Amino acid sequence: MSEQSDYFRALAERLRAAGMRRDEVASTVAELTGYLAESGSTDPYEEFGAPEDFAARLTGGRATEEPAAEAETWKWTADIYTDRKHLNHYGDQGWEVEGLDRLGRFVCRREPAAAMRWEYRRESANSAAERASVAAGLAPDGWEPCGHWMFFMYFKRPKAASAGPAAGLDELVAPPAKQLFLSTTYRGRLKQMLAAGLVSGSVTAAALHYGGDSVMYPVLIGAALALPAGLALGWQRVKREVAQGVEDA
Secondary structure, eight states, X not given: OHHHHHHHHHHHHHHHHTTXXXXXXXXXXXXXXHHHHHHTOOOHHHHHOOHXXXXXXXXXXXXXXXXXXXXXXXEEEEOTTTHHHHHHHHHTTTOEEEEEOTTSOEEEEEOGGGOOOEEEEEEEOSSHHHHHHHHHHHGGGTOEEEEEETTEEEEEEETHHHHGGGGOOOSOOOOOSOOEEOOXXXXXXXXXXXXXXXXXXXXXXXXXXXXXXXXXXHHHHHHHHHXXXXXXXXXXXXXXXXXXXXXXX
C-alpha cells in the first residue's frame, strides 16, 4: 500500500507541474486508485508505467497554460452518436477542448486574439494501459489526448496539421448558448430501454398483487430479470455501435 501511495503522490505532483488544476488532479488520482482496486492489481508501475511518463500521456505531454483574461470558456455535452460531429463543427470555430469534467462535459476555451481551428477524433479503451497504447499510436500524427470518460478517449490537434494554411481562422462566431446535444438515434435507444423497464415494472406489479398464488412466482422472477436483461442488451447494442462508428444521420 505504501508503494501505491508513493506512486500516486508522485503522479499528482507531475500532473500539477504540467498545469492540471488541483481539483482535476484529485479526481484523476481517485479514479485511478479506484480502477486499480477494481482490477485487483497491486502494482501501479506495471499497470500505468512510470508516474512521469503516465502524467505526460494524461496531459498530452505539455504544460497547460492558464487561460488569458479575455479567453472565452464553454462546457457542453453530447451523446456518442453526435459528439464527433459537434466537436469538429465547433473546433472549426476555434474551440479547443481542454478536458472532460466529472459529468462528461467537454471543457473548452477559445482565445479571440489567438484562435485557431481544431479537429477531433474519438477512440475506445478499457484500461489505463490500453489508453496509453492508443495515445502512443496516434502521437506521430500529431494527435494528443484531450480527455476521457468511461471507455471513450478523445484526441485533438490543430487543423493546420491536415489542412495547412486553409485552417486559419479570420472571423469568430459568437459563443454557443446551447450546452446539451442529443441525437434522434440516442433518444430512440433511450426510449427502447425505458420501454423495457416499463414492461418489467408492470409485470412485477401484477405479480406482487397476486403474490399469494405460487403460480405467479415464475412470472415475478421473470419480471425481475427482464429489466437488467433489457438494459444489458441495450448497452451492448450501444457499445457495438460505438465500435462500428455509428453516427446520427
